[in-house]
Amino acid sequence: MGYIWRVTLYPRGRNKGDKDHLAVYMEIVDTHKFIHNWEVYVNYKLFVYNYLMDSYYTIQDVDGKVRRFHSMVTEWGFDKFLSLETLMNDSSGYIKGDSCIFGAEVFVIKHSTMKSPSIKDETNTDLFTWKIEKFSSLKDQIYRSHIFVIGGYAWNLRLYPKGNGMARYLSLFLVVDWVVQNPKRKLFAEFKLRIKSQLNSTVAENTTSNLFCSSKTVWGYAQFISLENLNDASKGFLVNDSIILEAEITASSLVKE
Numbered sequence: 001m002g003y004i005w006r007v008t009l010y011p012r013g014r015n016k017g018d019k020d021h022l023a024v025y026m027e028i029v030d031t032h033k034f035i036h037n038w039e040v041y042v043n044y045k046l047f048v049y050n051y052l053m054d055s056y057y058t059i060q061d062v063d064g065k066v067r068r069f070h071s072m073v074t075e076w077g078f079d080k081f082l083s084l085e086t087l088m089n090d091s092s093g094y095i096k097g098d099s100c101i102f103g104a105e106v107f108v109i110k111h112s113t114m115k116s117p118s119i120k121d122e123t124n125t126d127l128f129t130w131k132i133e134k135f136s137s138l139k140d141q142i143y144r145s146h147i148f149v150i151g152g153y154a155w156n157l158r159l160y161p162k163g164n165g166m167a168r169y170l171s172l173f174l175v176v177d178w179v180v181q182n183p184k185r186k187l188f189a190e191f192k193l194r195i196k197s198q199l200n201s202t203v204a205e206n207t208t209s210n211l212f213c214s215s216k217t218v219w220g221y222a223q224f225i226s227l228e229n230l231n232d233a234s235k236g237f238l239v240n241d242s243i244i245l246e247a248e249i250t251a252s253s254l255v256k257e
Contacts, residue, residue: 025077039070041109049101052093133242151252173220186255199236
């Protein structure tokens with residue numbers, strides 16, 4: 001699904017205390033076409049062209065923070081994008097012939113319209129729930145959840161219904177997407193992976209931690225739960241041909257080199 005974006009300029013600032021700065025925001029438009037309770041998660045950059053340097057002055061959220069657009073918040077940006085003194089100074093190179101060139105680069109992390117009839121998911125604060133229906137009909141070796149955002153970082157779950165090198169086990173892994181776009185950064189995370197019983201409060205749960213980086217974006221368990229336990233009707237992990245998986249990220253922090 002494509003989106004239409006608009007760069008909005010506030011020449012005298014967006015707030016009363018920022019009149020000496022140019023504010024630049026990115027807005028998502030034509031949202032009347034979206035489904036109810038729509039949401040779009042993005043990484044983005046805003047930039048202005050420098051004629052003298054033949055390059056762009058670019059600004060983005062610290063450490064590539066993911067931003068959520070929805071019906072109540074349709075624009076994100078920067079109140080102090082560039083001081084008016086710098087912008088209007090001929091020696092700065094941002095104005096030529098009384099014109100400037102502004103732009104935006106947008107990378108959509110997740111949007112609310114990517115739904116599957118057999119795979120349903122929900123994010124609640126630090127907890128992501130992934131319900132997989134028609135489990136017995138899963139024929140592929142690997143399945144991936146939709147991307148979810150916790151702690152300002154983008155994640156997804158990777159499921160191997162018949163195991164990843166472990167034929168008698170279901171394998172489950174947590175994958176971080178953020179470091180792919182920030183190869184020089186590392187992200188430490190503590191998290192829990194679990195499968196819930198649909199009969200009682202029982203869970204099969206593993207707690208771990210990992211330092212995610214560009215060379216290690218995946219961490220989890222090849223032997224997450226045995227297929228024997230999964231198919232044991234008395235335990236309630238597989239009910240009406242559906243399972244419920246959860247990822248709970250209890251802590252995450254950026255590690256700077």
